[in-house]
Structure formats: structure tokens, C-alpha cells
Amino acid sequence: MATIVKSYEPTFWDKLYLPALMRGLIVTFRHFFRKNVTIQYPDQKHIPPEGYRGLHRLNKYPEGRIKCVACEMCSAACPADCIHIIPGPSPWDGGKERYPVRFDIDLLRCIFCGFCEMACPEEAIELTEIYDFSDYTRDDLVIDKEGLLEVYDLTKDQNYYTKKNLSKASSVNTSIDT
Amino acid sequence: MPLLKIDGKEIEIKSGTTVLQAAEANGIEIPYYCYHPALEIVGSCRMCLVQVEGMPKLQVSCNTFVSDVSSDRKVDGKYDMVVHTQNDLVVQERKNILEFLLLNHPLDCSVCDQAGECYLQDYSFKFGNAHSRFDENKRVRPNEFLGSQIVINHNRCIMCSQCVRFTQEISGTSELFVEARGYNSKIAVLEDNPLDNLLAGNVADICPVGALLSTDYIHKNRIWNLKKQPSVCQDCSVGCNVDVFSQTDQILRLTARENLDVNGYFMCDIGRYGFHRYEEIDRVLQPMVRKGDSFVSADWETAIQKTIDLIKKNKSNTAGIVSPFHTNESNFLLGQIFKDVLGSLPPITGEEITYPSGFRISADRSPNTRGMNDICEGIVEDLASKIKTQDIRTLFILDDGVDRKLDDKWKKIIGKMDSVIVLSYAMTDLAKLAHVVLPGHAPLEREGTITNDKGRIQWLRPSLPVKVESKPDWEILMLVRNALDKKTEHFVELGEVMKKMGEKFENYAGITFFKVGNQGYSINGKSS
Numbered sequence: 001m002a003t004i005v006k007s008y009e010p011t012f013w014d015k016l017y018l019p020a021l022m023r024g025l026i027v028t029f030r031h032f033f034r035k036n037v038t039i040q041y042p043d044q045k046h047i048p049p050e051g052y053r054g055l056h057r058l059n060k061y062p063e064g065r066i067k068c069v070a071c072e073m074c075s076a077a078c079p080a081d082c083i084h085i086i087p088g089p090s091p092w093d094g095g096k097e098r099y100p101v102r103f104d105i106d107l108l109r110c111i112f113c114g115f116c117e118m119a120c121p122e123e124a125i126e127l128t129e130i131y132d133f134s135d136y137t138r139d140d141l142v143i144d145k146e147g148l149l150e151v152y153d154l155t156k157d158q159n160y161y162t163k164k165n166l167s168k169a170s171s172v173n174t175s176i177d178t
Numbered sequence: 179m180p181l182l183k184i185d186g187k188e189i190e191i192k193s194g195t196t197v198l199q200a201a202e203a204n205g206i207e208i209p210y211y212c213y214h215p216a217l218e219i220v221g222s223c224r225m226c227l228v229q230v231e232g233m234p235k236l237q238v239s240c241n242t243f244v245s246d247v248s249s250d251r252k253v254d255g256k257y258d259m260v261v262h263t264q265n266d267l268v269v270q271e272r273k274n275i276l277e278f279l280l281l282n283h284p285l286d287c288s289v290c291d292q293a294g295e296c297y298l299q300d301y302s303f304k305f306g307n308a309h310s311r312f313d314e315n316k317r318v319r320p321n322e323f324l325g326s327q328i329v330i331n332h333n334r335c336i337m338c339s340q341c342v343r344f345t346q347e348i349s350g351t352s353e354l355f356v357e358a359r360g361y362n363s364k365i366a367v368l369e370d371n372p373l374d375n376l377l378a379g380n381v382a383d384i385c386p387v388g389a390l391l392s393t394d395y396i397h398k399n400r401i402w403n404l405k406k407q408p409s410v411c412q413d414c415s416v417g418c419n420v421d422v423f424s425q426t427d428q429i430l431r432l433t434a435r436e437n438l439d440v441n442g443y444f445m446c447d448i449g450r451y452g453f454h455r456y457e458e459i460d461r462v463l464q465p466m467v468r469k470g471d472s473f474v475s476a477d478w479e480t481a482i483q484k485t486i487d488l489i490k491k492n493k494s495n496t497a498g499i500v501s502p503f504h505t506n507e508s509n510f511l512l513g514q515i516f517k518d519v520l521g522s523l524p525p526i527t528g529e530e531i532t533y534p535s536g537f538r539i540s541a542d543r544s545p546n547t548r549g550m551n552d553i554c555e556g557i558v559e560d561l562a563s564k565i566k567t568q569d570i571r572t573l574f575i576l577d578d579g580v581d582r583k584l585d586d587k588w589k590k591i592i593g594k595m596d597s598v599i600v601l602s603y604a605m606t607d608l609a610k611l612a613h614v615v616l617p618g619h620a621p622l623e624r625e626g627t628i629t630n631d632k633g634r635i636q637w638l639r640p641s642l643p644v645k646v647e648s649k650p651d652w653e654i655l656m657l658v659r660n661a662l663d664k665k666t667e668h669f670v671e672l673g674e675v676m677k678k679m680g681e682k683f684e685n686y687a688g689i690t691f692f693k694v695g696n697q698g699y700s701i702n703g704k705s706s
Binding site for chain 2: 069070071072073076087088089096097098121122
């Protein structure tokens with residue numbers, strides 16, 4: 001069935017366009033007096049909420065030992081197959097006898113689903129709030145064990161970006177060297 | 179024949195078999211730890227408990243034998259034994275047994291190398307409780323070395339005593355024993371008699387949990403990352419069936435594969451750790467042609483052309499050297515090219531060892547001596563004198579690679595030659611003397627058949643991906659053969675070579691990969 005569309009004949013006021021313009025401007029003016037939702041990135045950083053899934057980190061015990069035991073549960077759970085671990089006998093005495101000799105995460109493959117975090121029996125791998133880690137080459141975006149431990153040091157005390165916003169000077173270069 | 183009823187299924191089986199075997203043969207699963215088909219029955223793990231009607235308590239099915247009973251004692255007038263493996267009583271009892279076994283088990287699956295092929299994991303998942311009611315502290319003992327290659331983690335041990343029985347019955351060396359009793363019992367060795375026999379690696383294989391570990395594989399990888407390929411060990415002429423576990427292009431470990439006609443359930447440590455010698459070698463991955471004192475890499479066409487030129491220079495004065503390390507197909511093709519004079523590299527020998535169980539390590543440490551002799555008729559015994567009488571100027575050698583050390587006798591022979599062509603996977607001493615080196619496949623990359631010393635043809639399967647420009651040995655030999663004589667067949671796949679081989683040799687007639695299969699095919703009983 002065809003729909004019959006009635007044509008609309010514009011009135012004088014419609015042709016003038018001014019009332020419509022005014023109605024639009026009222027919306028604009030209303031927003032003048034509201035709180036800003038945009039921020040001045042990159043001078044000012046967005047602080048992600050808790051539970052945000054950003055860059056990974058590898059946790060350490062207070063005495064400095066890596067928590068990871070290289071069980072490869074995370075790489076088994078990973079749907080993007082981006083975690084590569086080479087295990088080895090741990091150099092520390094007592095307790096856990098296994099540790100990762102290499103622990104590489106291909107950040108370009110990673111889909112930040114957080115399955116690795118859920119699979120980890122040692123609470124060693126976690127996703128942090130860091131979201132700006134772009135780089136120039138693909139190789140630089142494969143983060144290794146040292147890089148992941150460095151992320152832990154950066155994020156263990158407080159939100160990474162709270163710190164960044166406090167010190168304006170360091171906010172220019174935010175990329176984490178991996 | 180006694181008639182059984184297991185879970186409502188009627189089974190007729192010969193007298194003297196156990197209930198466990200009867201159930202297993204008919205696809206009924208009964209869990210067990212301490213039972214091993216090659217070892218004595220002890221019935222110590224209690225995991226295989228079943229209910230047998232008419233018996234007051236649950237019975238261990240691995241030690242309950244089936245036999246005929248008099249007609250007045252038959253159940254329902256016809257069954258000799260009625261067994262329940264799935265009723266509430268049995269299921270509850272399995273849960274209880276698993277709870278006992280796990281009392282002191284550390285549950286460190288995340289660092290345990292057995293995880294993924296561990297029967298404690300599997301049965302806990304299938305039959306066990308989800309939670310432990312054990313609040314006390316677990317018994318903790320340090321790891322110990324039982325021998326140079328075997329470590330024991332006492333915490334994970336469930337005292338099934340398979341390893342103890344293995345050293346008593348199979349290797350006959352009796353190094354392992356159960357020390358102390360009850361709660362304090364543990365697997366131990368005497369200080370002056372460590373577990374260092376050539377079958378020691380098997381105890382890590384047969385351990386149903388992660389208690390016994392091989393230092394060669396400990397903390398190397400996780401089992402689910404590895405690709406498992408059934409193949410044949412190439413370290414002696416027994417040809418034990420093995421499973422090769424590899425990840426990308428690296429072999430991580432070898433374990434024995436069951437084949438009752440060849441090796442039973444076990445393999446020796448020579449074969450088990452033998453793959454390491456192929457790891458850091460000077461691989462040839464491109465055809466190499468000699469230029470002065472050094473080699474330059476060439477493409478296949480040039481290399482084959484150069485080979486042909488060298489052979490054609492004096493065709494009648496060229497000899498082929500077959501090898502006891504190569505497959506039947508490669509040796510066959512080389513034998514077809516050089517029909518007149520065919521020599522062979524001598525088999526590598528070692529000490530012959532036979533264990534009380536009948537397990538054998540052959541003195542002949544090359545895998546395919548029997549096959550080479552079967553396939554290549556008229557191998558010249560005394561090559562040096564034959565070279566003199568026939569005036570041989572060119573040699574085409576199938577190289578054994580890293581397994582062979584070049585002795586003075588061969589150096590002398592090669593020194594006399596105008597030109598030497600070597601098909602090898604590594605830059606060995608022999609290959610360094612060659613004029614053309616054609617890159618073939620390394621032992622665990624090869625495909626083909628080999629014949630063990632008892633005349634069993636077995637399928638050698640490639641366990642690793644092909645490296646760079648190397649080609650299968652048979653394909654290289656076929657290319658040379660085609661280039662020498664345009665009338666010869668062009669084989670598309672290895673099966674065609676086998677077919678051709680079968681036409682020439684009666685013993686090998688009708689051999690296909692399908693016929694050989696995983697368990698091999700014996701050519702004994704046929705006229706030679």
C-alpha cells in the first residue's frame with residue numbers, strides 16, 4: 001500500500017526562519033551554564049572508573065618476587081592468543097618453584113576482555129586503567145615481562161592518571177616505554 | 179566362558195581376566211591409578227572399587243577375577259558375576275577414596291608439569307568432590323633427586339607404587355622401594371644405588387600424577403600447548419613406538435607409545451633424550467655447490483643440474499652409498515639410480531642390553547639396517563677394493579648426519595674421488611668434503627617407512643614442519659633420477675614410491691601407509 005504524504009505549505013513565519021533559529025539557540029544557551037563534559041586532553045587526563053580494562057600489569061609480592069608462576073592459564077584462556085610465556089625453574093628459594101622466563105603480550109592482538117585476569121590463579125596479571133600507550137612500531141607494542149612489572153610500579157599506589165594530572169609537566173609524554 | 183553382567187551389559191569373556199579388563203574391553207570406564215597392564219596387580223589405590231552381587235563389601239576390580247561358577251550359584255540362572263560400576267554406593271565410595279588421596283596433595287596444578295594429562299585432575303573432575311573437608315596442615319616434604327634425571331615431589335605422590343614395581347619387574351634393577359609405613363611411607367632410593375638405569379625415564383611416564391618428573395622436561399611447557407605425533411624412535415634397530423611432543427619447530431619430549439609387538443609400553447633413555455642431538459646443529463637449508471674451497475648457496479635447479487653434470491661425466495664410474503639411517507623409500511630410489519655399484523655406510527653399533535622383562539636395546543644403533551639390506555640388493559661389502567677394480571670416480575652419498583663420525587677409512591675413500599655429492603640435513607664432516615650438498619630432512623622431520631631388526635615395517639611420520647628450502651629425501655632422489663633418465667617415473671607422493679618398491683620386492687608388496695598404520699606391519703612369514 002502506498003502511503004499518501006501530504007505536502008506542507010510553509011507559513012510566513014516558517015519562511016522567515018527566525019523562530020526556528022531562536023529555538024535552537026535556546027538549547028545552546030542552556031548548555032552555557034551547565035558543567036563541562038569535555039576535558040582538555042592531552043593536557044588534562046580522563047580518569048577511568050574502577051574496573052576499567054586497559055594496559056596489563058604483572059603483580060609482585062612486597063619482597064619483590066613476581067607473583068606469576070607461568071602456569072599459562074591466561075594464555076590458554078586468551079581468545080586472541082596474544083600471551084606468550086616461556087616458563088623456567090624459579091631462581092628464588094622456597095615456595096613456588098616456577099616462574100616466567102619470558103612473558104610477552106602482543107597489545108595489538110589483545111582485545112582487553114580481561115579473561116586473563118579471571119583465569120589467573122595467583123592474581124598475578126591484572127588490567128590497569130592506562131589507556132594511552134600508542135607507539136610507532138608493531139614491535140614496540142609487544143610488551144615484555146620487564147615492561148609489565150614497570151606498569152605495576154606505576155600503578156600500584158594510586159590511579160595512574162590522578163598522579164599525571166597533579167604533575168602537569170610530565171603530562172606531555174604519556175607513552176610507557178616497553 | 180563365564181558370562182558377566184556389568185551395568186546391565188552382558189559380557190562374555192574368558193576365565194581368568196579381571197573385571198577391570200572386561201569392563202575396559204567393553205567400553206565401561208572404571209577409574210584406576212595403581213593398575214598397569216604390564217605390571218603386577220597390587221590393588222593399593224582402591225580407586226577401581228566396584229560392587230559385585232553376592233559379595234559383602236566392594237571389590238577392587240583390578241584384582242577380582244572372572245571365573246565359571248557352578249550352575250546352582252549362577253545369578254538369575256545364567257550370570258557368573260553381576261557387577262555394578264555406577265550405582266550410588268560405588269559413586270560415593272569413589273568420592274571418599276579421592277578425598278583420601280587428595281588429603282595431602284598440594285593442588286599445585288598451576289606449576290605441575292603433569293597438569294593436563296593427570297589422572298588426579300581427570301578423576302577429581304569426573305568423580306570427586308568439589309571441596310575438601312581437611313582443615314589441618316598438609317604434610318610437606320622437599321623434592322628429592324632419585325637419579326640424575328628423575329626428581330620426586332613427595333607431596334604429589336599417591337603411593338600407587340607403579341614406579342617401584344617398574345624397577346622390580348621391567349628393568350629388574352630394584353632401585354626404588356617404599357620407605358616406612360602408613361602415613362610416613364614414601365618412595366625412596368638407597369644412596370649408593372640411585373635410579374640411573376637406561377629405563378629410568380619411564381617412571382616419569384607411568385606416574386599417574388605429577389610426582390615423578392624428568393629433569394629434561396620439568397618447567398618447560400604446558401602439555402596442552404604441544405602437538406602430539408605418533409612416530410618411531412630412530413636410535414636403535416628395535417624401533418620403539420613413540421609419541422613426539424613438539425611446539426612450532428621445537429621438540430619438547432618423547433614418550434613411549436604402546437605397541438605390544440615391538441616395545442610394549444616402554445622405551446629407553448637413549449631414545450627418550452636422543453632428540454637433543456638434533457637441536458644445535460649446523461643445518462643445511464639451501465642447496466650448496468662447491469666453489470674453490472668454500473660453498474655457495476644455489477637454487478634447486480642449479481644444484482640438480484650440477485649433480486647431473488658430475489654424474490654424467492662418468493656415469494659407469496659412479497657409485498651410490500645408501501644409509502641405514504634413511505627410510506626404505508630413499509634407499510630404494512638411490513638403489514634404482516646406481517644399479518651397478520652400491521655401497522653402504524656401516525651400521526653404528528653399541529652395547530646390546532636385554533632387560534629381564536624382555537625389553538631390548540639393540541646393539542645395532544641405526545634404525546633401518548634390515549630395511550636397507552632388504553631393499554638394496556648387492557651392497558658391496560668391501561667398497562675400497564671395488565672402487566679400485568671398477569675405477570669409481572664419483573660418489574653419491576646419503577649422509578647419516580650428526581650420528582656419524584667420519585673415520586680415516588672413509589676419508590681415504592673420499593679423498594680418491596673426483597667428485598662427491600652428499601644428501602644431508604647438516605654440515606657434517608662428510609658434507610664439508612662434498613662438491614654438491616643437497617639439503618634433506620632431519621630424522622624427526624622425515625616421512626617414510628623403516629624396517630626394524632625383527633622385520634616389522636613401521637611408519638615414520640614427520641613431527642616437525644619443513645625447514646626453508648629443504649626437500650624430502652625421496653623427492654630429491656626422484657628429481658636426480660628424472661634428470662638423469664627422462665623415461666623414469668615422476669612420483670607425486672611417497673605412496674607411489676612405496677608401490678613401486680612393492681613391485682620390485684615381494685616382501686614389500688602391497689605396503690601402504692594405511693596397512694602399516696600406527697602399529698606396524700610384520701613381513702616375517704613371507705618368503706624372502
